[in-house]
Amino acid sequence: MNLLLLNENDFISPGQAAIDGRRAEHALSILKTAPGGTIRTGIIDGNIGTSTVTDITAGRITMEVSCHEPPPPPLPVTLICAMQRPKTFKKLLQCGAAMGVKKFIVIECWKVDKSYWDSPVLKPESLREQFLLGLEQGCDTVMPELETRRRFRPFAEDELPGITAGRLALVAHPNGEIRCPTGIDRETLLAVGPEGGFTDYEVGKFVETGFTPINLGPRIMRTEFALAALLGRIF
Amino acid sequence: MNLLLLNENDFISPGQAAIDGRRAEHALSILKTAPGGTIRTGIIDGNIGTSTVTDITAGRITMEVSCHEPPPPPLPVTLICAMQRPKTFKKLLQCGAAMGVKKFIVIECWKVDKSYWDSPVLKPESLREQFLLGLEQGCDTVMPELETRRRFRPFAEDELPGITAGRLALVAHPNGEIRCPTGIDRETLLAVGPEGGFTDYEVGKFVETGFTPINLGPRIMRTEFALAALLGRIF
Numbered sequence: 001m002n003l004l005l006l007n008e009n010d011f012i013s014p015g016q017a018a019i020d021g022r023r024a025e026h027a028l029s030i031l032k033t034a035p036g037g038t039i040r041t042g043i044i045d046g047n048i049g050t051s052t053v054t055d056i057t058a059g060r061i062t063m064e065v066s067c068h069e070p071p072p073p074p075l076p077v078t079l080i081c082a083m084q085r086p087k088t089f090k091k092l093l094q095c096g097a098a099m100g101v102k103k104f105i106v107i108e109c110w111k112v113d114k115s116y117w118d119s120p121v122l123k124p125e126s127l128r129e130q131f132l133l134g135l136e137q138g139c140d141t142v143m144p145e146l147e148t149r150r151r152f153r154p155f156a157e158d159e160l161p162g163i164t165a166g167r168l169a170l171v172a173h174p175n176g177e178i179r180c181p182t183g184i185d186r187e188t189l190l191a192v193g194p195e196g197g198f199t200d201y202e203v204g205k206f207v208e209t210g211f212t213p214i215n216l217g218p219r220i221m222r223t224e225f226a227l228a229a230l231l232g233r234i235f
Numbered sequence: 236m237n238l239l240l241l242n243e244n245d246f247i248s249p250g251q252a253a254i255d256g257r258r259a260e261h262a263l264s265i266l267k268t269a270p271g272g273t274i275r276t277g278i279i280d281g282n283i284g285t286s287t288v289t290d291i292t293a294g295r296i297t298m299e300v301s302c303h304e305p306p307p308p309p310l311p312v313t314l315i316c317a318m319q320r321p322k323t324f325k326k327l328l329q330c331g332a333a334m335g336v337k338k339f340i341v342i343e344c345w346k347v348d349k350s351y352w353d354s355p356v357l358k359p360e361s362l363r364e365q366f367l368l369g370l371e372q373g374c375d376t377v378m379p380e381l382e383t384r385r386r387f388r389p390f391a392e393d394e395l396p397g398i399t400a401g402r403l404a405l406v407a408h409p410n411g412e413i414r415c416p417t418g419i420d421r422e423t424l425l426a427v428g429p430e431g432g433f434t435d436y437e438v439g440k441f442v443e444t445g446f447t448p449i450n451l452g453p454r455i456m457r458t459e460f461a462l463a464a465l466l467g468r469i470f
Contacts, residue, residue, distance in 0.1 A: 072452070095456075095457075098455075099454060099464070100454060137455060139453070139454055140454060216467060218308075218374070219334060219375060220372060220374055221330075221333055221334065222333070224460070225334075226463075228460040228464045229466065230467065231464065233417065235452075
């Protein structure tokens with residue numbers, strides 16, 4: 001937790017907040033917070049600053065909160081990612097949120113096990129938890145948005161052309177014709193496949209809509225590390 | 236397991252191997268290997284090619300092995316990384332091995348909990364296991380080397396100047412003066428700190444030896460994702 005994130009329910013009066021539970025435990029046991037000490041703090045979807053601890057009683061921390069700096073700018077990317085095994089999916093959400101992705105579109109693909117869609121990981125409170133962990137890690141406050149699309153073909157044929165217009169569009173694929181570009185500072189769509197990769201049909205659909213297949217070299221990476229490498233490289 | 240890795244003990248005659256245990260289970264349950272089928276195969280520290288399954292009996296797979304392609308070229312990097320929490324350390328080793336790192340130097344730093352050095356993760360068989368998982372993932376055969384240095388100052392003052400000579404030397408640091416470079420194709424030293432980062436003293440020691448502090452933007456990433464982003468970006 002590099003940034004303590006507060007929501008409006010944490011405020012007990014203007015400029016004064018109190019926390020308990022996971023965040024307070026972390027502050028006390030890992031950050032060794034003590035009265036008079038400060039904690040780097042952000043307000044969800046708001047500014048970043050500092051809290052000064054005024055009281056610690058029975059594991060509950062009361063703080064004066066002063067947040068006046070804006071959060072870091074978002075990455076100019078919409079991430080289209082295949083649904084993943086729940087464990088991998090959580091890592092993907094955390095990694096993306098920590099790196100500044102603000103828009104996720106999670107799609108069905110041929111090589112995605114259909115049972116993954118029934119996982120509790122897709123429940124709003126679980127998504128929010130993964131995003132919070134990512135934001136706390138990456139020192140950001142702005143909660144990402146996530147949408148799901150269960151039918152690939154209507155998404156690819158009816159919706160994708162509209163999203164792609166005016167954007168750089170890249171689909172990560174081991175056989176991608178060009179090496180992943182770098183130094184991009186424009187709005188980008190990045191598509192990342194499931195563990196077994198997109199099928200040729202799926203890559204073909206992305207290409208029809210103007211996506212360029214890109215590779216990360218001769219090696220195959222785990223999805224979450226591939227995402228980190230792609231985002232680290234592109235932007 | 237994108238590549239089945241064989242060692243010399245797996246060969247029952249020239250060109251013929253038999254496996255059981257974890258690799259056979261994976262081949263049967265995930266890859267759905269059947270007699271006559273093929274498995275992408277590599278020989279540890281040797282070539283890559285294909286195995287054709289000739290027999291499956293009681294979970295033991297016998298194969299004809301034909302490996303004539305060289306493994307992918309290594310990344311031209313020596314990774315100097317702080318010792319980490321064992322769980323993070325495993326991910327770091329797997330990620331590095333999957334991405335083509337062949338030389339790890341694991342160092343003591345101020346913010347490294349000393350107890351980590353007693354972890355079984357540093358035992359040769361555990362290191363080998365993490366590297367094998369990484370190579371299987373990344374489709375590579377060449378086993379990385381790993382050395383440890385328990386005393387930072389002698390390492391930095393006596394050893395580092397010799398290693399640095401003739402190489403690009405980069406130390407990842409949130410306050411690093413320049414953005415992480417890209418498109419590098421020369422021998423590089425990359426230093427990655429512990430979860431809490433290098434101390435100013437430690438960064439200073441790297442800088443004295445000719446390292447350039449580099450950053451990955453305003454966000455703080457988990458060590459394993461930072462490594463993926465750094466390697467993806469630099470090379």
